[in-house]
Amino acid sequence: MGANSNASSEESFVKLPTIKFTKLFINGEFVDSVSGKTFETIDPRTGEVITRVAEGDKEDVDLAVKAARAAFDHGTWPRLPGVERRRIMMKFADLIDEHAEELAKLDTVDAGKLFSMGIAIDVPQAAQTFRYYAGAADKIHGNVLKMSTELQAYTLLEPVGVVGHIIPWNFPCGMLSFKVAPSLAAGCTMVIKPAEQTPLSALYLAHLAQLAGVPDGVINVVNGFGETAGAAVSYHMDIDKVSFTGSTDVGRLVMQAAAKSNLKSVSLELGGKSPLVIFDDADVDKAADLALLGILFNKGETCVASSRVLVQEGIHDELVKKLKEKAKYWTVGDPFDPNVRQGPQVCRQQFERVLTYIEHGKREGATLLTGGKPVGNKGYYIEPTVFTDVKDDMMIAKDEIFGPVMSVMKFKTIEEAIQRANNTKYGLAAGIITKNIDIANTVSRSIRAGTIWINCYLAPDNDAPFGGYKMSGFGKDMGMEGLHKYMHTKSVVTPIYNSPWL
Secondary structure, three states, X not given: OOOEEOOOHHHOOOOOOOOOOOOEEEOOEEEOOOOOOEEEEEEOOOOEEEEEXXXXXXXXXXXXXXXXXXXXXXXXXXXXXXXXXXXXXXHHHHHHHHOHHHHHHHHHHHHOOOHHHHHHHHHHHHHHHHHHHHOOOOOOOOOEEOOOOOEEEEEEEEEOOEEEEEOOOOOHHHHHHHHHHHHXXXXXXXXXXXXXXXXXXXXXXXXXXXXXXXXXXXXXXXOOOXXXXXXXXXXXXXXXXXXXXOOHHHHHHHHHHHHHOOOOEEEEEXXXXXXXXXXXXXXXXXXXXXXXXXXXXXXXXXXXXXXEEEEEOOOHHHHHHHHHHHHOOOOEEXXXXXXXXXXXXXXXXXXXXXXXXXXXXXHOOXXXXXXXXXXXXXXXXXXXXXXXXXXXXXXXXXXXXXXXXEEXXXXXXXXXXXXXXXOOOEEOEEEEEOOOHHHHHHHHHHOOOOEEEEOOOOOOOOOOOEOOEEOOEEOOEOHHHHHHOOEEEEEEEEEOOOOOOO
């Protein structure tokens, strides 16, 4: 089992943040909800209340959309030269860097994320995402078209309008930047619905956007629950597009709402059950490290977690032995502790869900190699858990658990590995570990997934489009595809007369 460094809030390793923003952010102001209702946001390290935040509902979403619509139809943001949007977004990125410690603390206390990772990776990468798309803001252009008759034509790329962003709880700062940065660069205005478990950093980022000079009404944040505020965003007749990251089940509801309302365009980044395929020629020690990183990073709360580890039979037993040895040193505890590698699950519901799946694995006949139990008597901590002898039809091999639970499975041939890797309703990501370039090429082209990592894992980049196949959704974040999904392409055609050529 993982080493235990469980600690209470009173013993925290850093000074906890002062919660400055708890209201809704609409049209440049922090305001109470129309109903006056609030809800608790919980510290997963202890299960204790951090603070209460304003609870938005349909009426609040209506106000936020009204502000965003006015800012789009009549405001300056979509009409600014791209170079001006770039300047403001660069300032926004600089402010994120300046406030990195506070943002990282908020995501640690609200989501149980490692503070060391937040301040070193999550928040700086969020700032860099804003810089990346700021650099694109003044390079948005269409094409001149060669027509077949006496016509001349060109295309324009125009912002799609008011966007509803529904943000997940596993990477609050990072996922917000994935969505907000490209839509800002495109000239859109927006309503952001952060996850009810993790609203604090979104509110702080709205404050920083205002300081950077983003005009009132361009960014609005409505805290609230999915079935109320999230549904209001998805159904709203004056929202032109919804970008959602979350579970496949909720993604279906978002699509249904879009279809039943104004047929707004939708992009969905949904669940995953990603395979990590390890071949006989792999370095076993490095493969074990990658396998553990792939499933235990962010306590398994990542959509691309390598929850299915397919190991070729020649090294299977040796790899299993390595996994058991290394898992013992994966320290679980207070995410503010710099020596800890795994914090608590985000909330009690998720904590109980993961433990339920562990019990399913035991009942279905998988072998519990290590872990499988809660850690400590306070907070939502779970030991790094590894099952072996897992069959493809077991629940732990089929369902997205979203926790620190690995399923190890043995295979013989390349063909079997490909078939079993694809034996899932999801298709978000996959990993391949081999020294053979022919195997790497064949398998990477055969697995039906949006991202394939070869001899690495969890290696995203702003330049690399990210999104899924099958029931992992559609539409890409990151890269230029992440920008263009927030734009319409318009063709403009005029006749030409007496031209010497077409």
